[in-house]
Amino acid sequence: MQVGKEKFIIAIDLGGTNLRVATVSFGGRIMQRVSIPTRAMDGVDAVIKRMTDKVIEMVGADKIRQAAALAVGAPGPTDPWAGVIISPPNLPQWVRVPLKQILEDRLQIKTFLGNDANVAALGEHRFGAGKGTKHMIYMTVSTGIGGGIIVDGKLLLGKNGGAGEIGHMTIDKDGPLCACGNIGCLEAIASGTAIATQTIRCLRSGERSSIRDEVGGDLSRVTAQVVVEEAMKGDQLAMEIMHDAATAIGIGVVNLVNLFDPEKVIIGGGVSNAGPLLFDPVRRIVKDRAMDIAWQGLEIVPTALGDDVGLVGAAALALAELRA
Ligand SMILES: [Zn+2]
Secondary structure (H helix, E strand, O other): OOOOOOOEEEEEEEOOOEEEEEEEEOOOOEEEEEEEEOOHHHOHHHHHHHHHHHHHHHHOHHHHHHOOOEEEEEOOOEEOOOOEEOOOOOOOOOOOEOHHHHHHHHHOOOEEEEEHHHHHHHHHHHHOOOOOOOOEEEEEEOOOEEEEEEEOOEEOOOOOOOOOOHHHOEOOOOOOEOOOOOEOEHHHHHOHHHHHHHHHHHHHOOOOOHHHHHOOOOHHHOOHHHHHHHHHOOOHHHHHHHHHHHHHHHHHHHHHHHHHOOOEEEEEOHHHHHOHHHHHHHHHHHHHHOOHHHHOOOEEEEOOOHHHHHHHHHHHHHHHHHHO
C-alpha cells in the first residue's frame, strides 16, 4: 500500500497496552496501519522512539512532509493547547511530557495532541455515528469510562482541557472509592474494571454462576468481557451485574442529556459489545428519567468506528485544527 498523492494525516493512538500508528485519508479512511505493544515500563524515551521509528518505517523519512499533520490521541489528562501529556494513571512514568514539541522536533511535522476519549468523540462526529449532528456526546466504557462532548459542532475543552470527564460524574454519594479520589463515580460503578471487581466479590461470597467454570475457578481471570459473554448466554449473576452497570450508565446519560440536550449519545468501548444488554436498560432509564425536552429526538447508539475510533479520531482532530 502506497500513500501516493492522496492527502493524508499521520495518526497515533497511544494506549496503555497498544501503540497504533496509521495513515488516514482526509475522508477518514485508514490507508496503512500498524499496532505494537506500548511496553510503557520501558520508559518514556523508549516508547517515543518506537513511535517515531514506526512513523518513519510506515511513511518513509522523505515523505513525512507530504502528510498534512500528525495527530496523537493519548490517555488523559492532557493539555491540548500545549500538547503535553500531564500524568495519566495508565502511563505511570509520563509526567508532563511535551509530546507535541518532541514529535515536531524529531519528525519536522505540525503535530496535535488530544485526550483519547475527546479524540474519539471528534472521530465519531466527523466520520462515524455522529456524522451530521451539531450536538453529540461520546462515551467510552472500557477499563475506565471517558467521554467527549460536542456542542455546536465543537469539542468542549473547558478552561484546562479537562471537560468531558463523564466517568467522574458522581452517581452514588455513598458508592465505591474511585481512582480519582472521589467516591461513587460512574467509572467506579460501571467501568469494565468495576464490573470485574463486583463479579469477583459476588463469586467470593459463594454466588453460583457459569463465570466460575468459564475461568476454571481462577477468579483473577474474571474480566468484564467474560461477564458480558456469560450474561449473553443467560447466566443470572452476570445478567444482574450487567443490569446494575447499565443502570448506572443510564443515570449518567440522564444527567448528560438534561445538561447538554444532544441529538445523539454514542457509546463505545469494550463493554458496549454487550449490545442490547447495555443499550436496552440505558434507553429505558433515559426515557423514564430524562426531561421530555432532552428525550425528544434523542438517539442512543453504538459507536460506528469501533476499534478504529482512536486513529480516525486523531485524524479528525488534525482536520479540525488545520481548519481553525
Ligand atoms: Zn472518579
